[in-house]
Amino acid sequence: MTMVLSVEDMTVTYRTRRGSNVVVDNMNLEIGDAEFVGLVGESGSGKSAAIHAIARLPRPVESTVAGQIHLSGVDMLAARGEQLRQLRGTTLGFVGQNPFGSLHPTLRISRQFHNVLRAHRKTSSKSESFRLAKEALDSVGIVAVDKVLNGYAHQLSGGMAQRVVIAMATMLGPKLLIADEPTTALDPTVQVQILDLLARLRDEMHTSVLIVTHDLGVIANYCDHALVMKSGSVVEQSSVSTLFTDPTHQYTRELFADDFELRESV
Numbered sequence: 382m383t384m385v386l387s388v389e390d391m392t393v394t395y396r397t398r399r400g401s402n403v404v405v406d407n408m409n410l411e412i413g414d415a416e417f418v419g420l421v422g423e424s425g426s427g428k429s430a431a432i433h434a435i436a437r438l439p440r441p442v443e444s445t446v447a448g449q450i451h452l453s454g455v456d457m458l459a460a461r462g463e464q465l466r467q468l469r470g471t472t473l474g475f476v477g478q479n480p481f482g483s484l485h486p487t488l489r490i491s492r493q494f495h496n497v498l499r500a501h502r503k504t505s506s507k508s509e510s511f512r513l514a515k516e517a518l519d520s521v522g523i524v525a526v527d528k529v530l531n532g533y534a535h536q537l538s539g540g541m542a543q544r545v546v547i548a549m550a551t552m553l554g555p556k557l558l559i560a561d562e563p564t565t566a567l568d569p570t571v572q573v574q575i576l577d578l579l580a581r582l583r584d585e586m587h588t589s590v591l592i593v594t595h596d597l598g599v600i601a602n603y604c605d606h607a608l609v610m611k612s613g614s615v616v617e618q619s620s621v622s623t624l625f626t627d628p629t630h631q632y633t634r635e636l637f638a639d640d641f642e643l644r645e646s647v
């Protein structure tokens with residue numbers, strides 16, 4: 382299997398006025414082509430710190446990242462400026478919890494697509510952007526494409542806005558999509574639609590997905606394998622069926638043991 386993401390001995394340290402805090406300790410992770418991988422763990426266990434370090438996204442505190450991160454063979458820790466900007470979008474897509482935080486409040490959606498395309502394809506004209514944006518919105522299941530493109534973020538429901546964000550994050554065909562609790566802010570029926578959409582994009586575009594979630598149902602129903610984090614460390618990493626039926630770490634047992642229904646379904 383071709384490796385899309387390879388993380389070796391990654392340690393993330395946050396530096397605050399109170400001192401240094403290792404928030405991710407020696408993480409190892411490999412994600413293959415078109416794999417759907419879950420990252421689960423209690424609040425504060427380091428899930429966000431880990432995915433932001435992998436995507437080289439800024440954090441609210443000064444931080445350092447040690448180890449190795451390779452995305453499609455590119456050394457992410459050595460990448461700088463323009464190379465990093467190009468990687469985000471073309472090789473790596475990122476979807477956060479709150480779609481309205483990702484969309485510009487006063488620019489038409491069409492303009493936002495155009496800006497993304499212009500940043501990555503120097504030749505993208507407005508009409509070409511409009512055509513590609515329509516295709517992208519169509520692929521995430523939006524029906525009233527023209528209305529959405531001519532409108533603004535505040536006119537969209539949460540689920541529609543998250544579809545728009547996913548369309549922007551995937552339209553350039555990234556190898557890996559990192560999704561940080563992408564359904565937390567949405568109501569339950571819309572949550573399922575968004576997760577089904579990610580699964581479909583994985584199937585159709587062969588995009589690998591790394592999803593942070595608190596929901597064990599997401600792990601059971603969508604992921605091929607998953608990592609369990611506790612206090613900055615990955616305490617368990619295995620296939621989903623093993624996690625539910627034969628977990629080795631006490632914390633994983635506690636986390637998964639109560640969910641008899643889910644265990645039966647994997």
Ligand SMILES: Nc1ncnc2c1ncn2[C@@H]1O[C@H](COP(=O)(O)OP(=O)(O)OP(=O)(O)O)[C@@H](O)[C@H]1O
Binds near residue numbers: 395427430431441442
């Ligand atoms: N702004 C910050 N300043 C200082 N420490 C922080 C800050 N944000 C997070 N941390 C610390 O970093 C560690 C890892 O936090 P992180 O947000 O990665 O956890 P998480 O598993 O994503 O939690 P959650 O599920 O609640 O989002 C925690 O110990 C947390 O207290």
